Amino acid sequence: MEDIRFTPGLLPPEAEALRAEVRDFIASHLKGYPGVKRAKSWSGADPEFSKAMGARGWIGMTWPKEYGGGGRSFLERYVVLEEMLAAGAPVSAHWVADRQSGPLLLKFGTEEQRRKYIPAITRGESYFCIGMSEPNSGSDLASIRTRAEKTADGWRINGQKIWTSKAHTAHHMIALVRTRPQDPKDRHAGLSQFLIDMKETKGVTIRPIRNMAGEQMFNEVFFEDAEVPADALVGTEGGGWGQVTTELAFERSGPERYLSSYQLLFELVREIGADAGPAEAAGIGRLAAHLSTLRQMSISIATMLERGETPNLAAAIVKELGVAYEQDMPGKAHDIAGISPRTGADAGGFDQVMAYMTMAARSFSLRGGTREIMRGIIARGLGLR
Amino acid sequence: MTGTSEMANILAEAAGRLLEDHVTRDVLSAAEDGTWPQDLWQELEQNGLTQPLAPEDRGGMGATFADAFVIAFAAGRRRAPVPLVETMAAGWLLGRAGIDVPPGPLALIDGGGDLALKDGALSGVAKSVPWAAQAGHLVVEIDGTVLLVPADAVTLTPDSNMAGEPRGTVTLEAAKPAATGSLGLTGNLPVARTLGALMRAAQMAGAMEGAVTLAVQHAGDREQFGRPIAKFQAIQQMLARAAARAAQARSAAETAFLALDRVGDDLTDAEWDVAAAKVVAGEAAEIVYDAAHQTHGAIGFTYEHELHFTTRRLWAWRGEFGAETYWAQEIGQRVLARGADTLWPDLTARQKG
Numbered sequence: 001m002e003d004i005r006f007t008p009g010l011l012p013p014e015a016e017a018l019r020a021e022v023r024d025f026i027a028s029h030l031k032g033y034p035g036v037k038r039a040k041s042w043s044g045a046d047p048e049f050s051k052a053m054g055a056r057g058w059i060g061m062t063w064p065k066e067y068g069g070g071g072r073s074f075l076e077r078y079v080v081l082e083e084m085l086a087a088g089a090p091v092s093a094h095w096v097a098d099r100q101s102g103p104l105l106l107k108f109g110t111e112e113q114r115r116k117y118i119p120a121i122t123r124g125e126s127y128f129c130i131g132m133s134e135p136n137s138g139s140d141l142a143s144i145r146t147r148a149e150k151t152a153d154g155w156r157i158n159g160q161k162i163w164t165s166k167a168h169t170a171h172h173m174i175a176l177v178r179t180r181p182q183d184p185k186d187r188h189a190g191l192s193q194f195l196i197d198m199k200e201t202k203g204v205t206i207r208p209i210r211n212m213a214g215e216q217m218f219n220e221v222f223f224e225d226a227e228v229p230a231d232a233l234v235g236t237e238g239g240g241w242g243q244v245t246t247e248l249a250f251e252r253s254g255p256e257r258y259l260s261s262y263q264l265l266f267e268l269v270r271e272i273g274a275d276a277g278p279a280e281a282a283g284i285g286r287l288a289a290h291l292s293t294l295r296q297m298s299i300s301i302a303t304m305l306e307r308g309e310t311p312n313l314a315a316a317i318v319k320e321l322g323v324a325y326e327q328d329m330p331g332k333a334h335d336i337a338g339i340s341p342r343t344g345a346d347a348g349g350f351d352q353v354m355a356y357m358t359m360a361a362r363s364f365s366l367r368g369g370t371r372e373i374m375r376g377i378i379a380r381g382l383g384l385r
Numbered sequence: 386m387t388g389t390s391e392m393a394n395i396l397a398e399a400a401g402r403l404l405e406d407h408v409t410r411d412v413l414s415a416a417e418d419g420t421w422p423q424d425l426w427q428e429l430e431q432n433g434l435t436q437p438l439a440p441e442d443r444g445g446m447g448a449t450f451a452d453a454f455v456i457a458f459a460a461g462r463r464r465a466p467v468p469l470v471e472t473m474a475a476g477w478l479l480g481r482a483g484i485d486v487p488p489g490p491l492a493l494i495d496g497g498g499d500l501a502l503k504d505g506a507l508s509g510v511a512k513s514v515p516w517a518a519q520a521g522h523l524v525v526e527i528d529g530t531v532l533l534v535p536a537d538a539v540t541l542t543p544d545s546n547m548a549g550e551p552r553g554t555v556t557l558e559a560a561k562p563a564a565t566g567s568l569g570l571t572g573n574l575p576v577a578r579t580l581g582a583l584m585r586a587a588q589m590a591g592a593m594e595g596a597v598t599l600a601v602q603h604a605g606d607r608e609q610f611g612r613p614i615a616k617f618q619a620i621q622q623m624l625a626r627a628a629a630r631a632a633q634a635r636s637a638a639e640t641a642f643l644a645l646d647r648v649g650d651d652l653t654d655a656e657w658d659v660a661a662a663k664v665v666a667g668e669a670a671e672i673v674y675d676a677a678h679q680t681h682g683a684i685g686f687t688y689e690h691e692l693h694f695t696t697r698r699l700w701a702w703r704g705e706f707g708a709e710t711y712w713a714q715e716i717g718q719r720v721l722a723r724g725a726d727t728l729w730p731d732l733t734a735r736q737k738g
Contacts, residue, residue, distance in 0.1 A: 267725070317633075
């Protein structure tokens with residue numbers, strides 16, 4: 001059984017120093033931005049907002065300066081992220097590029113790829129999506145069948161991805177595909193990652209899928225003899241599984257793992273008001289207690305990452321706890337406020353956010369590894385499997 | 386930073402080893418039948434582990450709360466059947482009020498009930514006082530005044546909590562303290578209650594780690610359908626969830642200990658962290674209690690098996706020094722009084738230190 005420790009830490013002064021600056025930026029850029037839009041959290045997109053963040057140096061903050069990055073610490077980035085999320089800022093356009101694709105390219109990409117893609121990401125102009133799931137490959141990612149075959153001057157891709165968030169707005173996809181047939185003895189072998197230009201590549205078709213909250217967030221993406229150049233390969237041919245695993249670790253313990261439904265708590269506190277009864281106050285108090293402890297755990301992991309540690313088990317635990325918290329929020333809000341939320345233009349902020357979040361929260365325990373997969377990872381850490 | 390300092394490592398090692406050696410199943414069982422584990426207490430006291438928080442010139446070790454966390458955690462992890470955390474908390478109160486700390490076990494009394502201080506003497510009734518019969522002195526905090534009351538100055542009606550730990554109703558009739566001092570600390574709540582909840586949160590986190598560890602061991606040993614039950618996903622998922630909640634409780638408790646080191650002369654912010662720790666520990670207790678017993682099956686329901694020494698304490702501590710509802714109301718009322726716009730700024734400011 002691994003020792004599970006969350007050493008309490010505080011954000012250092014240089015990180016705290018950024019907070020007021022970020023709040024000022026948000027106050028001026030998001031004046032009058034409605035609650036129901038803020039509730040979209042890191043699913044809400046606004047390219048102009050992304051460009052403004054890029055201009056402030058708040059995308060790719062931890063990346064080397066030579067590629068346009070900020071050369072700052074993970075803890076400074078943490079402050080910017082959590083302030084954006086607490087405000088419900090529309091950070092989704094650049095989100096995947098900032099959180100996953102950029103770090104992936106910096107770690108596994110060629111020098112040429114870094115010079116070509118990273119600077120535009122940091123300016124908030126270049127957006128990425130991630131092609132992983134397929135119709136018959138969800139949690140069992142190693143079973144994917146989309147394949148790339150070597151051609152004279154590159155690769156030819158055939159197959160289908162699904163549930164690809166933001167494929168319809170992203171400039172590029174980093175897709176995990178099969179470059180060798182499946183080996184029953186080593187299911188993780190023969191997978192590779194490709195960087196695909198979503199706007200220019202012929203043979204790529206994107207079909208939106210409407211979700212139960214009425215949004216178009218994710219898509220089906222079809223590849224029919226889609227030709228990509230040789231330098232579209234990211235990292236090593238056949239090394240895709242190891243690269244993807246690293247990539248997923250970037251996304252397990254950040255502030256987005258407990259702040260996705262923060263706007264509902266905000267609206268709930270406003271709705272309940274200062275003259276609440278003891279039961280309502282206790283309900284709010286429980287939610288606030290979790291918010292506070294989850295933030296502390298998340299900061300603790302960011303501190304460990306900054307020190308160069310790899311707290312994979314602890315990160316999985318934060319995702320397990322954080323996702324449960326943000327997903328349970330509508331149910332707790334229901335217990336406290338007891339309404340059937342109205343929707344539509346006349347509905348109040350609390351009603352709209354409540355209705356939206358009740359539906360949107362269903363995806364929280366699915367995205368980035370399901371609840372069951374995460375508990376499996378924790379169980380392995382406990383020595384149960 | 387806590388948990389990584391040299392002092393914390395020394396204390397963790399000393400407390401862990403000492404408790405592991407002395408707190409056997411027989412000692413636990415005997416303690417429940419009323420036998421005071423004198424050897425254990427003597428060892429703890431001789432090693433300075435009972436007074437980490439009192440200043441050196443008052444008879445303590447002068448350690449920080451951050452360092453002392455490991456002792457309270459170990460006390461819960463090993464189910465120490467002695468008032469280790471109460472003595473520790475009472476020692477801090479005495480030290481802060483400029484009172485020399487007497488040797489021996491101390492009882493901690495929450496003066497927020499119906500106790501009243503008049504002309505320097507204390508009257509009223511305090512219920513469910515932990516370890517009152519074993520303590521040489523009772524330490525009472527009432528409206529910022531700390532009183533050291535000799536045990537023979539009060540009347541005690543003993544009872545016990547559901548884990549068989551000694552508790553009792555203390556009746557004071559114009560009881561004269563041996564010493565009185567001023568705490569010099571403002572806050573929203575009775576200070577002894579906050580300290581008691583802080584200690585219980587750490588003990589509960591320790592007890593939960595203990596319960597999960599026992600369950601993981603049992604799941605690996607116990608075979609059904611031709612394989613260890615640890616191989617079943619239902620067991621894995623249940624224990625993974627429990628382990629995560631136990632880790633949250635530990636993190637929250639450790640954070641609250643750290644907050645106590647930053648109080649200065651105002652406890653208000655630290656009360657928030659203590660409240661959060663007691664709330665998440667109490668909620669986690671229910672999940673861990675369920676998962677640990679479900680994994681153990683019928684053997685865990687026997688008195689013979691050691692699991693109940695941990696899980697009954699866990700449940701009892703959940704209700705002591707304020708249950709979840711009490712502490713959740715405290716935080717909730719503060720949040721609602723301040724309003725939605727300050728919820729996030731207040732949180733980040735409080736955790737800034």
